Amino acid sequence: MTYIARPKFHHPGLKKNDLGYTHRDYEGKISTLCAGCGHDSITASIIEACYELSIEPHRVAKISGIGCSSKTPDYFLGNSHGFNSVHGRMPSVLTGANLANRDLIYLGVSGDGDSASIGFGQFAHSIRRGVNMTYIVENNGVYGLTKGQFSATADRGSKSKKGVMNTDNAIDLVAIALQLGASFVARSFSGDKTQLVPLIAAAIRHKGASFIDVISPCIAFNNHAGSTKSFDYVREHNDAVNRLDVLTGRDPITVEYAPGTVQVVEQHDGTRLALRKIDADYDASDRLAAMTFLQKHAAKGQVVTGLLYVDPDAEDLHTHLDTVETPLNTLEAKDLCPGTAALEKINASLR
């Protein structure tokens, strides 16, 4: 078989959340991604966040496009419906699903190829419409499944595994999301579960378009000298007090560092990534300030992480469309069909 099912047995003493679910109830199939892939760490963070929030797993709809990142919904929340749609079109499918049933929780999982290139338009429009969703981009700056081409988030001047230099400017999805009016904008690092788990949890709780850009090193194709998303590169740009232990081999990369500091993360290929965690007293309610802050640190070669902006009173697409509270997919003929009497009136008006 070309899938790997997870064994069903588990320890009877596993801790349960408020709903009585264990951690295992939030897992999916066994990942077939490369060992050490940052995406698997994000999967673990999603599982952790949903467990902590005591979400009923089956009340989540997980929707993705095409690519390594888009495979991951198969690896969490096995009792949820998933939808691996077409390349770059996750946002429209999610928007439609959300319109059909406003009562479910919508997790959109995408990649940088998926969202910053072919799906850039759909990313933008789902954000500007305020679809109530948690939109996670697992961002590694490279096309993994097709073996190493640059994605649109790859930094100018960075090099591919084959040594080719990227001459195009990078798209910063966080900056775009802020500009488009996302009401929850964050960036994190796949290995920083301490930061990522609460961010995902907060995004799920947020009503409106939540966007999280998660830097997620690609062990196979973007972890080499010349990459700006590798560990070496990050180390080189580090001004932080914290320093990450170098992880080699196929272990996932993890990182912990204090708010307000910069952490240089060395990726599997030795390249480095400079992460700046925003201060605890950072004002996340000021969209303009967030944009300035982001640009200022980007100019220094730093990737800002944390919750950059949130509007706690945000509205969503259903509010804008003024739709009924009852999910549209539960309405029946008696609710929807105007009947013969109305049709006779219409006929009369057409004579």
Add this chain to the structure above:
Amino acid sequence: MPDQSPISSVNDFVVRFANVNGSGSASANELFARSILRHGVPVSPRNIFPSNIQGLPTWYEVRVTEAGHLGARGGVDMMVAMNPQTWDKDVASIEPGGYLFYDSTKPMPSSKFRADINVIGVPLTAITNSTYTDPRQRQLFKNIIYLGALCALLDMDPKLVEQLIGEQYKSKEKLLSSNVHALHLGRDWALQNLKCPIGLQVKKSDKVGDRIFIEGNSAAALGAVYGGATVCAWYPITPSSSVAEAFTSHCKKLRHDPETGKAKYAIVQGEDELASIGIVIGASWNGARAFTATSGPGISLMTEFIGLSYFAEIPAVIMNIQRAGPSTGMPTRTQQCDIIACAYASHGDTKHVLLFPEDPAEAFEFAAQSFDLADRLQTMIFLMLDLDIGMNHRLCRPLKWDDARQYDRGKVMTAAMLDEPGRDFGRYLDVDGDGIPYRTYPGTHPTKGSFFTRGTSRDRYARYSEEGAVYADNMQRLVRKFETAQDLVPRPLQANAAKPTKYGVIYFGSTAPAMDEAIGLLEARGHQLDRMRIRAFPFHSSVASFIADHDFVYVVEQNRDAQLRQLIVNENGIDPVRLVPILHYDGTPITARFIANAIGDHQDHLKVTPLRKAVS
């Protein structure tokens, strides 16, 4: 005096208005058509317009037809020539003995007329300028003034026109009175200065009955309301935009919760066609009834998602209002040219269900039915209209609905069903042998019934698989499902000729009214034809039987490559020689005259007297 006797006809003639796009003439011309309808005389109007907003030529043709022929006839009995740009072409199109109505404010040299037509000059600009000072008023009321003059010339009852104006400006007293005033300005001038009525006349009749006058796009949109569509995502494209606009308008009137005032629908104008169909697929996957409306170029953009809908078995409805292609083609001209593109849309092996309504009444019925079919078959359904049905008012039977009708949501497994002892849920299991599996809506059950939807190959339990046998098993089931669809879609309608014949004709969609009329013309030429109107793809088994029962079958369609014929040959393994294509594809609606001539000429060629018989 013309050298041809003037055409004399009561309730059977064609008037064509030649105007400039953006001059406000469309509403006056439509008022003319409606006025005749109020006389109890059937009309068949067609708007022939350019793909721009202002300044280019536009025509509005009204066929007055007591006999009730609703196809285009061809030829013009009276030309209301208001566009100097197209003057020569307009004058040339008038039938011998016909009438030319023009603005005679500026004298025209006699060379600009024809000797065999009747010229009627009304100084419209002079009348308008002496009454109105505002330039826009002058432009708009000039249209109503020529309408008034036509009332006198065609002997129409002005009260019926006034009544219509009254309905149009119900709560706008000032506009009402000024329009009525303009109407009488034109009528009075004609009565005082011209010989009224002319040979063409409108006399009150009772041939309209309870029929309604509606555009196909509006009827299809209403069908979506009645069929339970709650999500519409669309992207503007001619000639389909008015479907979504009409759906919006119908929903605003019919679909708000009486207690809260909130909408029982969601309409999103997508950023493009890809997003629109993506939204539709997402909503349908999640159990809502959803649709989009588009035209050929939109179908091209949507094909990737259409393939996903087919392979992942997600219900969805696309209303394709066809226009002349390929590429941008002629965006405001009609064709039936997306048959193959829709039947086999997307890469890989696909087959999609197509429905072909003939008029707005069927557009309403098929639109409503398409949501049942999409749910039942868990696949994409194409409602195939074209510009000629979609954007023109058609006289048709009243729309009907059965209040006892329940929506067919297809095979949806509920939480209770999932809990039944021994129940096995596999998303792609063919438990009934009809090729249609059960699905569950997201959120149904805490531990059972969830599955992963994907465009990649998977096994019967929706588990990713690249095994060849698993893939082939799935593809074969999809074929079985398509075979099941044959008996669920609307069946073809068949009518036999008055006398036994070896020849038949197949036609579909907007060709139907012209075909109905053509049968009479062909009979007058001595040709008998059995006929079959195809209403859906996959083809019912009776299509193959019909072809087998005849020596030749003509296939009448409005495209260059005989696309329906290709589909019949391809799907039924029929010898192509036995299907004779009758093709009309210049962007104008097919006419009875064209069909009758094309089939009649072919039939005449078949009448060969054997040599030995001739010699003996």
